[in-house]
Amino acid sequence: MISVLLPAGAQAQMPAEIDQVLAEVENGTLAGSRENGVLVFRGVPYAAAPTGELRWRAPQPVAEWPGVRAASAHEPPCVQPVDTDSTVANFGGVNGAQSEDCLYLTIYAPEGVRDAPVMVWFHGGAFFLGAGHLGSYDGTANARQGVITVGVNYRLGALANFVHPVLEAGREGEPQGNYALHDSVAALQWVRDNIAAFGGNPENVTIAGQSAGGGIVTNLLSLPAAEGLFDKAIVQSGSLLLPDRAPVEASRIAREALETIGIGLDASADDLRNISAQTFAASKELRAGFFFTSDPKWKPSSTVAALRAGKEFDVPILVGANQGEGGFAAARTFAELAGDEGAPAFLYRFEHVPAFREAEWTKGPIHSAELMFAFDSIDQSSWGGAKADTDDRAVALQVNSCWVAFAKLVPGSRTIECADGFTWQPYLKGETARFTTSGPEMADGREYPDGPSKD
Template identity: 45%
Template sequence: MSHSSRTVILRAIAGSVAALIAGTAIAGPIVHAPAGTLEGGTKKGVLTFKGIPYAQPPVGELRWKPPVPLPAWQGVRDAAGFSPSCIQPRPLGRSIYTNEPPKISEDCLYLNVWAPEGVRDAPVFFWIHGGALTSGSGAEAIYDGTKLAQRGVVVVTINYRLGALGYLAHPELSAESPEKISGNYGLLDQIEALRWVKTNIAAFGGDAANVTIAGESAGALSVMYLMASPPARGLFSKAIAQSAYMISTPELKQARFGEQPAEALGIKLATAIGANDVAALRAMSGVEVVNAAARAGYFPLGTVDGHLLPHQIAEVFDRGEQAPVPILAGFNSGEIRSLRFLAPPTPSSESAYESEIRTRYADLAESFLKQYPSKHLEEAVLAITRDAMYGWTAERLVRKQTALGKPSFFYIFDHGYPNADSLGLHAFHGSELPYVFGTASRTPPFWPKLPKSRAETDFSEAMIDYWTSFVRTGQPTAEQQPDWPAFGSSHAYMYFADVPKPAARLLPGMFELHEQVVCRRRADGTQPWNWNVGVISPALPPRTESCR
């Protein structure tokens, strides 16, 4: 053996010994999936595979196109680290949600998998992050899937295109499309990721026939879009919607519900950022497009295009044309405490408040004032917007799925803790997330820090149990905790405060009031719904035959 050969061997041995001494594995776990071979990591009995591409990079001519499936790669792909997040504006200020990703790129269509070691045919939890369809990432630490995977669930988190890159509609883009539609590219990404899961998840030990789509806020809005979208049908078997909002949304070519056509909004945006056509938009960098769109006030939403979203979400569910799957849905008692920009201004006095409500809500005014009395004005204002957006939506989801004969489970999250409560943020929007994922120590930098106590740990363990058992069987149960009854005819729900407690008939009259308001606005066809409530509501349209 030559001196140089012995040197190479000795260096290799030395490197292996050093790795073992340091407590690191020489090689991570290998998965051979139809998409290609991956090398990941192992932690606490859970295999992790991060930064897995599920579609070709949507750059250049593929910008504002449906995602293109990725050919199988050759060799072993390193899946030890997260991919860049999708392009999003830099935060303008600091809030509890501020969590700027370390790297952003237009090449961002990647997903991440956490799987229990040695598992086969495990249920799949497919998580869609929130962030107003503008920000966020499947790599955020608060969404770490380790705790859920330790319960025998395969967890998938995804990136999808955001902002103008994910939701812009424009006549030229529609002309390029075989279906003559545009917008909804972020939704198309989510569907493509679900198709990737259907083809590949068995290699990680997951059951492609038992996939639960889940999300919070804009992620829960996306869950409803997927439930309403015919091309997504058959790609999932259950749904979880945390703080969803069934708002009116622009239609592709016609003005309805106080919204301009989505294509017209696209022209307006292109003009505002100095682009005369789609070619000019594609010549700009993705960062330029997203930042310019944000400065111009562009707010991304899905587009009712007759194909991916055939109707307004509320109409799809009224028709019974949504995915017929079991659902778990709910909202937080303090949703608007951290989203006060959504709330109407607090009136100067009780009499001013009552006068405005009577002027704006006409024959529904007394019901409105009974539900939101003037005695505690600030609390009334917060509750009005919470219920119009989140409470009404959650109850509507479980009512509609119950009507389809599907098991449906309703909750309200009312759990507080000292650091949040001292800031006036009791049970704020998203505050259930670290309890559902078991990531109390991994919240964003300015999130009110959670206490370390046995009670907090037990509370989180109960929520993890309920969520993962629903993912597994469609029935939420938790060890040494009360049964969670289906919504059913008794209108049952689970109350998550200090400990989980079943109850019935949450906020009597709330759903009926907001259902009537939305029904009249839909029948009238000129008013949006959900945000414009209370003292900023336009005059409510009169009752019609269809709104009884």
């Protein structure tokens, strides 16, 4: 027997013992942990690694695993540009290692529940940054109020949105491009098939996202493959009411971008798959990918076209933006189009500026400022912590109560009943929930500017 001597003080540096909890899913047994009164499962695979021959293909099923699979630590996020100093996060909040093998979930769940509502969260990051497990997205507060939160990693950049003619060979009829959306559908299918193992109700699923994640949610609202996989939707600062890009145009842009790294027009599919994932992330021309592309069978319509035609999925929508960013006009248009008939739409403008940010945010809260309030994750967010005061914490409790109440909405509900008696009315003639330092109020948002003043 080999004896290992630990240096003095090393025992104190070891992580605390995990309070283990097991869950049986379709592919095997997961071992998560009890933390702060909720159950947490990290690094849960929802699709096979999209590597090798599976790069630029729709996600494939996860193979069954033997024994008990640990789900107590996060797997690396999807490949993206990061700072060479691994202690410095990029603009998506990510630092350190990443991997092309990244299709994983993080689950926060109450213990001992059945048929709990579920919120599936798609992170922001301009479609080429970010991860679903960051501190701002901590689902502990949601779980303590009976709502399961599932954070999703989806493919990023050129590994997510890429179309090239050589990839079509031998794949006639297989969808091309839109792999981040394919991943999102696969995650929702996993939730449908497995969330009951965590006490969740697959018939009460809210899809939610911010910025690029809001763009994911926007697109899911008209995607045939996503029909029936969710019941409500939240779009935070991500009302991307834009037409899809034609595949021919996306392919042209991709081929021109490849030439900047020395890949010519005669490249084969194998050549493209032999390009390292980090090379894509490091290339300024390739790193962001080439947006969503139309596909006659798989993505026949953009959501803005579906909304204007009244053909989007008729589910309740919660949508809005922050005072100190652009995008409120698009959110208002979203609410008008989605709430014109059938299920209600709820519009908000987030206006609270923390005291410790007043010198910087002189025109209102900036992009992403609402996240630690919507999740009530001040102490887990890199934006909050000890700097937050009692006003910040009160606003977080209030905003989070509305998001939780929306996730709990029963079919046919026409208002959101938040904490402290605040009733959020649906958008019909400008009805907008303002989240201010002094508390929420309903106002007429039809004349609100799109964003901060230019002076």
